Structures are given as C-alpha cells and as structure tokens.
Amino acid sequence: MKSTRFVAALGAALTAALVAACSAGSSTNPNPSASGGGAAPGSDKLTVGLVAEPVSLDFTTNDGAAIPQALLYNVYETLVKLDQNGDIKPALATSWKVSSDRKTYTFDLTDKAKFTNGQPFTAKDAVFSIDRVKKDWTTSLKSAMDVVADAKAVSDTQLQVTLKQPSNSWLYKMTTRIGAMMAPDGIADLATKPVGTGPYEFGTWNRGDSISLKANPNYWGPKPHFGEVVLKYFKDATALNNALLTGTINVIGTVQAPESLKQFEGNSKYQVIEGTTNGEVVLSFNNVKAPMNNLKVRQAVRYAINHKALMDTCWAGYGTLIGSMVPPTDPWYEDLTGLYPYDLAKAKQLVQETGVANTTLRLRIPTLPYAVSCGQVVKSDLEQAGFKVALDQLEFPAAWLTTVFKNADYDMSIVAHVEPRDLGAVFGNPQYYTRYDNKQVQQDLAKADTGTPQEQITYMKAAAKTLSEDAAADFLFLLPNLIVADKGITGLPKNAISESFDLSQLGRS
C-alpha cells in the first residue's frame, strides 16, 4: 500500500521527475498499471480511514451514524439525494411532481437500475421499502415515515406516495437512510450482507478492522473509478494520522484531532479539505431543573463563553461559529452570533444577581474527543464568571445515554447533534433530554413543516431566533468537515451534510 501513496505523489507531478521516481519505485510497486493519472478505471484501489466502526450493517434495527456513512449512496441508493450544497437532487427517481395540495408525490423511476442480486429495481421495490420502514424498522428514525398514508406502484417506473398532511421534511428525509431502496429478497441478512442498487457492492467485512466495497459492474449510472474502496476503522485519531503518513490509507475521512492538521498542511504530498457539516456542538441545558430553568442563569452562561477562543483552543480554530441550531447550509440560516456576544462583566453580574454561585453545576459530558476537549474550556470560562462547575465524564454511549439522555440527570452537557435539520428534534419535543418546552417554538415548527417552502423558511427562522434568545442552549460551534488525502484524489465530499460518506464521485487525477 506504500506504493499507492507513491503513485499518488507521481500523479500530482507529471514532469521529468516522473521518470526517475518511477524507476526508483518500481520494485515496490505491485500494480504498475495504476501509475499516475492513467489508471484504468476498476483496477485502482483506495483506502479511506474513518473512526467508529459500525457494529452491524443493518440500519433498520441499529442506530449509529457509521452504518449509513458506509452504505448510503454507495451500496444503497435513495429516490432522491442531497448534493454538496444541501439541495435535493434526482437519484433513482429521475424526476418527481408534487400535487397542488402538496400531499401527493409522483416519482418517475429509472428503468435501468438493478440490485446486486440481479433483480431489476421497480416501483414495487420502492413501495416495499417505504412500507417496511413503517412496519419492520425498530430505530426511532422510522417515525419520519409516519406521515405517509399510502405508497403505490402506478407502473414499474412510476411511484405515487400520498401523505396524511403536507410535509416539507418528508422528501428531505427520503434522502437519508429511511429512503434507502431495498429488494424484497435482499433483506435476509441485512446485518452482514446488504443488497442495494448503488455504484458499489458490499465486499467483505473484517470485523474490528475494515469494510471492503467493490465497484458494482452492473451499475446503471457512471461507473466508479476505483475498483475497490476499503473503509478502514481507527479508534485513535493519532493512529489514523500515522496510517496516512506511512501510506496505509489514502484518505482520512473525518479528522478527529484537528490539532494534528498542521503536519499535513505544509506538506505537498497531501491535500487538506475543509468543509462544513450538520454537527452543531451544543452546550445543552436541563431547561426544567433549577438553576438552569432560570433564564438569567442560562443567559449568564451564554455571555460567559468566549466562543471564538473556545473554538481556537478545543478544535484548533476549525469550524464555524453559530448563534442557533441552524448550520449555514440550511435555507433558513441567519447569523445570530450577535445575540449573546462574549461579555464577562455582564455574565458576572447575572451570576451575582441570581445567586447561582452557591450551586455547583454538573457539566456531564460524553467521552468523545470534542466534548472532553471543549468541556475543559467551558468549565474554565464559566468559573471565570463566578460559576461553580463540576466536570463529569460519562462513558459514551452507554453511560451518557442512560444518565443524561434518558434520565435527564444533569445540568449541562456537551454533544454534537449531527442529524440534518434537527432543530425540531432537539428543541421541539419537551420529552427530549433538553426538556425544552416553548409553545411558540412548537407552533412555528408545526407551521414550518406543513406550510409552503417559503413559509417553511419564515417559520424556521422564527423558531431558531426564539430559542436562541431564550437561551435554550448555548451553541458552541459547528463542527467542520476535515478531510486529509493524498494529492491527486478527486471527488471527495467536501461537506458532510448528508448521512453518507459519498464515494461515488471519487477519482484520481
């Protein structure tokens, strides 16, 4: 694999140096045909390093972002998919129409797609997949399909879906894993043998190490450049860096140790790609429990945190400052960072006024890199303002899920909410661990989902502003999407705003 990096370096510099380097490296190059930019599609191999290996390949019964990250858009395709700007684009559905009451969707489907078990993809499979979400899925995400009243196959290539009421979020959700199209006779062993229509077919899974995806020879769309893409999983961010430095992998899919990027940035052998994500790092408050049920206390926290400095220290300055639960890639984004500027004096005064200095606030964070890192900064910042803070690390996922998430036994926590368009999920439901119950926000959210796309934007903006003013939480920053790759690898997904690590566009220049 050492040779792959070597080859990549060559591709970047197609000059006289090529000749010399090529002869020097030929002895270690087992696959000379893959040299430079002229690699024949299908013979080339790429290894992508990722964190967090999936525990199962079945996202119908297992939560966890790692499964759709590997499989969605790569092995499974959806009717519609998200592009890099967050717009909904055709996939298995070549076009679609929405009725004037915005309740009936008619999709025209491609007639060329085939599942990797040989079956052609038809509207019947789409109906089967949609019905199966409602019937057999066990993860909570299935609720996004509740709004569907009926799905039927008009013909082999036409699908009609009727909703109970208009919903802006439904089509959007169809770009996520719940929109994955599966074959009725391809679901026997979802946990280990996924069957889809995508550009890659599932190869092998070395548990504890890697998943191999092979180019699908019968893919109906443009064939992928790489014959094989290996997703290799690392627990440790440093090990991930080392693997790239020594050529074991070609791409770091998501950098978890941003401080280490410096060693790649000055190096001509690598490219560093910085994009954006949906991951709002939220300093969440338990909104119903004293003292965090006091607006002034929550405001004091928001004033006490120096967000710019926080992002600089705990995430090496990468990321985007946000003022509410909306990333800039959403249509209803509005810059609200000015609502609570860093103001230590004001924070101190509010702490005084509320007498909160006599209470020790429990900042209970999950054992995740960003939370452990930022938790220390938040504690230090809050203590500057006069708060008393006990930092409490809870093992993620199990202990944190039970203590903070299920039992809401906490005052503050830090977690990145990475699901796309999750404002409603996090702040629209009083049962959620934030325990935030604001009728105004709930009404705006309901109107936004059933209204016209224009109304959606208006009401979402209103909801985002209300909850920020109300200091329902503090929004530390938006996680960046950081990718490091060998020079010459093209088509890497700059923004991580879908659930997928989209491998379909990858190539080598």
Add this chain to the structure above:
Amino acid sequence: MSRIDPGIGAAGEPLPVGGLPRRRAGASLLVGAVLVGLVVAAALVSFVWTPYDPTLVDASSRLQTMSARHLFGTDKFGRDVFSQILVGARTTLFVGIVAVGVAGVIAVPLGIVAAMAPRWFAEPLMRLLDLLLAFPALLLAIMFSAVYGGSTLVAMIAIGIASIPSFVRVVRSGSLQVLSTEYVLAARAAGRRPVAIGWRHVLPNVSSLVIVQASVAFAIAILAEAALSFLGYGTPPPVPSWGRMLQESQEMLFTAPRLAVFPGVAIAVAVLGFNLLGDGLRDRYDPKLEDRR
C-alpha cells in the same frame, strides 16, 4: 527452592522482584529515595505554589514553547505545563496511595490470618485469592470504571484489589517464617492468644516485607494509571494527570513533542524511583541476604 511470588502489574507486568547486587544496595536505595523525594516535593510545592493555575484555559497563550515565563511551555488550552506537572505529582501519589492502601489494608491482616489459621480455613482462602489472580488488573479497572463511572479513585481501588493476592502471599510466607521462630513458639507455649501473637510478634516482623511490596505496588499503580488514561478510563479532566497529559499530547506529537516528553519523563522517574526504593529496601531487610552479609 523458594517460589517467586508472581504479582501482576497493570499492563500485565509481574512485579519485579529480585534484589540488586548487594554492593549497590545503598546506591539504589539512595537513587530511589531521591527520585521519590522529587515527586513528593513537587506534590508538596504544588499545594502552596504553582506558577499558574494549572486548569486555567487561556486561548491567547496556547502552544507556547519553553521560555522563562512558561518553563515547560503551554498545551493546546494555553495551560502552563510546568504547573500541570507539579499538580500531576499529587495525582500520581494519590493513585499509588489509594491502590497500595486498598491492597495493604485488606491483604496484610488476610495474609497473617492465612498463616495462622488452620488448614481448612487457609486453604480455601488461598484458592479464592488464586481465583482473583485470574482477573487481571487492567480488566478489573475497566469493569469498575464502567460500573461506577470513570474516576481516579474507582480505577485505583480496582488496581488495589487486583494486587491483593500477591500482597497476601508475600505477607503469608513472611508470617510463616516468623511463626516458626523460637520466640513465637515460646509465646505460644506461654499461652498467648493468637490475636496477640499476630499483633505483637508477626505484624512488626513482616512490616519490612510489606514496605518493600508497597513500594513496588506503588510503581505498578502509576503505570496502570497511565495505561488507563491512555484508554480513556483513567483520571478524568481537568484534574492534571501525567497519564492524561501524555494521552492528550499525542495529536501534537510532531508539532509539539515536548508535550509528550515532560509527562513521559515524569512517569518514568516516579516508577523508577519507587522500584529502586523497593529494591534498596529489600536488600536492607531481606533476611535471606542478611545471613550472608
């Protein structure tokens, strides 16, 4: 042929036994004492003085190199590394004291009882301890952290429990030797009660063995804390800990290697210190060596 007692260390390292050459006994005791003294001094100093607040985050002074203002530089949070090393010494001593304390308080009486008790009691007891030996320290610590939440105290109680069997064996074999001496036989003949014999005669005579064992167990606990911190089960932030500093330094290994060097050296110094101290004490006290002097 005496069977060497196999203790178990953090990363599965048996505790080092075997004395250094007698001629150097004084030297290792001295070097060990100096190194341990260094750690203790750092911890004591940290109570009254550190150049900076070791947990104060300061974005404006992050990742500075070594200078007169920051002797060991600063980390990515802008915290003074020297101050953290000083306070970290406290954590290191705490780690050792808890682990050794747990092991000692349980194991010393148990070892004496195992030596004095009748066979029907002692035999099953020792078997039970053998069973405990089958649960490696690291395993116990990870399980304990999962149950009771990750904290230094929890992890070190686990390490302490894991080192009970080897402690008991050392105390028991020492006690057996003491019990066979003539003055104990005389005391028994005089009708002294077993508790009195154990308290008055056995305990004082095995105390040197206990001190040696404690010193070695101390070193093991320090290594264990480092290993656990590396895995994320050790001392939680923001309490400064050398193990966690080492772990945090990893992502900057190439851009700021000094962040790994200082805690790494500190750990090695402490472990080396306690091991040498143990060796030196053993050479002083070990009756077997005494005979031949």
Add this chain to the structure above:
Amino acid sequence: MLLRILRRTGILLASLVASTVLVFAFMAVLPGDPARVALGVNASDEAVGQLRREFGLDRPLAAQYLSWIGGLARFDLGTSYISHAPIGPQIADRLMVTLWLVVTAMVIALVVAVPLGTVMAMRHRRPSGVLLSALSQVGVAVPAFLAGILLITVFAIGLGWLPANGWTPPDQDPVMFVKQLTLPALSLGIVQAAVLTRYVRSAILDVMREDYIRTARAKGLTPTQALRRHGMRNASIPVITVLGLQLATLLIGAVVVERVFVIPGLGSLLLDAVSNRDLIVVQDVVMVLVLAVLVVNFVVDLLYLVIDPRLQVSSR
C-alpha cells in the same frame, strides 16, 4: 503424583464455576442498557422494552445465568446483542490475533531476557552487570504504549521502514503480516523483556548461592560451567511461573498496544463491547481471559512436577 494432578484438575473446575458466577454478577450491576444503545438516542421506551424482551433481558437473573452457562457448557457462546452475530467465531478470530502478538512478544522477551539476565547475574559485581541492571530498571519504568509511540515515530514515520499500524492475517499476505507485527511485538516484547530479565537475574543469583553450586565450584568448575551443568534447571522454575503469568495477563494487557497499533485483538473487542453494553460479549470475553489464566496456572503447576519432582512431597 496422579492424586496431585487430579486435585489440581478439581480446583481448576471449581474455580471456573466460581468465576462464571463472579463474572455474571458483575455484569448484572453494570449500568446502561444494551437495548437503548442499539436503538440509539431517539428510541421510544416501548421499542427499548420490546428489544429487551428479544434479548431475554426481562427474565429473572437466575434464568439468564443458567441459559448463559448452559450455552457455555455446549461451547455455544451466544449471539451478540448489538451485531446479532454469533460470538464464538468472533472471539476465536480476535484471540488468534492477540495470540500472534503476545506469543511473538514473549519470544522476543525470552530471547532478550535469558542471556541478558544471565550476564547480569554472572557479572553482578562488575560495572557491565550493574549498567545492564540499571537499564532494565529504566525499561520497566517505561509504559508499553509510550515505547510503541516512540517506535512508530522512529521506524514508521521517521525512517519509513515499517507500517505504522494495521493488521493483515498471515494467510492473506505473509510479508505484510510480518511487517505489521514487528513494531507492536517489539514494543510489547521490550517492556516484557525488561521485567523478565530481572526475574532471570534474581533466579540465577539465588541458584548460585545454593550449596550444590558451591560444591561444583569447589570441584574446580567456573561459575558459568557450574550454572550450566547444575543450576539452569532449578533457575528455570521461577522463570516459567512468571512467563506463564505474563502470557496469560498479556492477553488483556496487550490492549493498550493493540490500541496504539490498531490491531483487532481480544482487548479491543472487550473495550468495544463494554462501551456498547454488549453484555453477553463482555461476559464471554472475560470468561475466555479468566479461563486462559486458570489454564496457564494449571499447566505451570504440572510443569513443576516435571521439572522439580521434589515439589510432589513438599507442601507449598
């Protein structure tokens, strides 16, 4: 002798049964719900309850325990809560990986420690012996993962001789297998060698003080000759004890090095299972580890009988 073997076997079996109870009891108090972890952050309580029933977690503890050890007795380790995959083959795979690593490390440790420890013992009054002894002390004081990080920095990233991490099964690509095994085995082996050296040294020093060696020396043998002819067998007994224990405890102890070098071994499986609350996997892995320690102890005990027949009579 036969009686002793029988007695030891009995103790082994009793210990095994006792440890299943211990391990199971421990799992029962572990907070955190595997069903909730599997279903994720937004799961409804009904769905979690449903999955708990599927896992059999709603049964009384005694019933859960009995079905678990019932399975163990039939060599059926059960099915993972989270991945729904059978556990037996998974553990076998991971154990194989860890065994490669640990056994290689122990061989390295032995090859280094036996000659070095002997030299240290034979020259323990000379500067060279003292220097080696001091070096071994420093070796003991270095955490194994630090050794690993240093080796990666120098040999993988600095010099580019070997891969920094990863694992390839030997039947897939033997050359890559050896390349990737080298650094982790070295970092584990070096630290173990430092520990083992000290045992070898003290074992030999003990033997050299025995009367029979003095007799041999009096007959005109050099210390080395006396050791080789009369001492080695006896010195090997404590070393074997230590070796056995190191081997067994390294199965879990290697987890730190596995983490540094991204090796899919048994320790990594355990850590993942603990954080996913895949309790049945945790139980099984812990039982495998405990079994390994108990069996190694058992074998070491039997080895004593072979090496040192005196132990048959002396009550320890």
